[in-house]
Amino acid sequence: MKASHFLVASAAIALAACQPSSGQETAEAGAQPMHSEGYALAQAACAGCHSIEPMGLSPNPQAPEFPVIANTPGLTRETLTNWLIEAHNYPEQMDFYLEQDEAEMLVVYMLTLQSEDFHPPY
Template sequence: MTARQRLMLLALGATLTTSGAAAEDAVAVAEGRALVEANCSRCHAIDRTGDSPHPQAPPFRTLSRQYPVSALQEALAEGIMTGHPDMPEFTADPVQIAAIIAYLESIQIP
């Protein structure tokens, strides 16, 4: 095998690995969106545009303005509970948490 052929195989392998990772990321983002749509969209704007149905509920696309989105991992693992009756209790497993964080990170605007 020539040096050029080895280089082409390495490039192909890197492309396939990157494509696989991108596909996994896309799946996680889609799963995260489905979870926040099912559990959060009643009050929060969950897309890059639009108003939150509940006036005091922050749009998810702006969460990173207040704190790192990854900081929500612990709250999601322990179960998000608040003192107001509009917000349902929600607990997620580690795979769901990763998907939710991936989705939230994908929609953040500065």
């Protein structure tokens, strides 16, 4: 086999390995944009005060870390969405409003931070 044919064959094998092989992987990929948009929104609107990453402390010590919020006992998609939509529940420092779709994107991202073995960073 010529070297150029070997390179082409190797590239084809590598590309094939990156393709989803099941419907579940495809479904997970479909959820990815919402997760990514939620992360981007969190970076833009929340990261000035909150730690939005799986690990780390918030820049504002009074602002709970997103993983702490996400792992609050009893927290559900519905309770978090309702809290984010009800702007009158926000502390005074969080003087902004989220549209329904923005809240949903944020919730999708925040729920990815849930973990059965979560321990607060402090």
